[in-house]
Amino acid sequence: MRTLIISALFFFVTLSTLLSQSALTSVAIEEVKSYTKKIDNNDVSVDMPYYSRYFKSDIPEAEYDEWTFQWYVDNVVVSTEVVLLTKFAKKDTYEIGLTVTNKASGGSITATPITIETIKDYQIPNVITPNGDGKNDEIVIINGDNANMTLSVYDKAGTLVYKNQGIEIYWKGLDNNGEELPSNIYYYVLETTGVSDVKKSFIYLYR
Secondary structure: HHHHHHHHHHHHHHHHHHHOOOOOOOOOEEEEEEEEEOOOOOEEEEEEEOEEEEEEEOOOOHHHEEEEEEEEOOEEEEOOOOOOOEEEEOOOOOEEEEEEEEOOOEEEOOOOOOOOOOOOOOOOEEEEEOOOOOOOOOOEOOOOOOOOOEEEEOOOOOOOEEEEEOOEEEOOOEOOOOOOOOOOOEEEEEOOOOOOOOOOEEEEEEO
């Protein structure tokens, strides 16, 4: 009887260990280039801004708690979050890597790195959502040629609400006094020294 109990206990422990270990044998890196944002009760597809890159693994979200994550940029650990959201301020080529470790077994899996190339020219998004989630919280305009730029933002009545100059311009949806502007549609004009082409368009600010 004692032998039977020990055997049953050994089988139970072995089975529990096997069940606690993930069957995952490989992991891949995926880049997220757009996401869905609910604006005025409508699901709107928003592109990631040009300066910000967003990566995730193909591990199902339901299994995230079973793993630890280490994200690398050019072999340097930059994040231990389940996803990687990082910014690149200059044009270059970078290698994105990921190693995940199973909390139960201690086994690690390293993904095949992917190589990305960042762009030199700026692209102004049509939506800004300054809510602190790290996605489209601000407009970042960086001139790769180090030329001075002037950004002017107007409300629908044509009133200038924000103006800034420099080779790098950051706008977080604030007015010239640092106060939060309300959710609305705004119009911007971007002028660059030595460039005849003036960028003009609308941008939707949503909080």
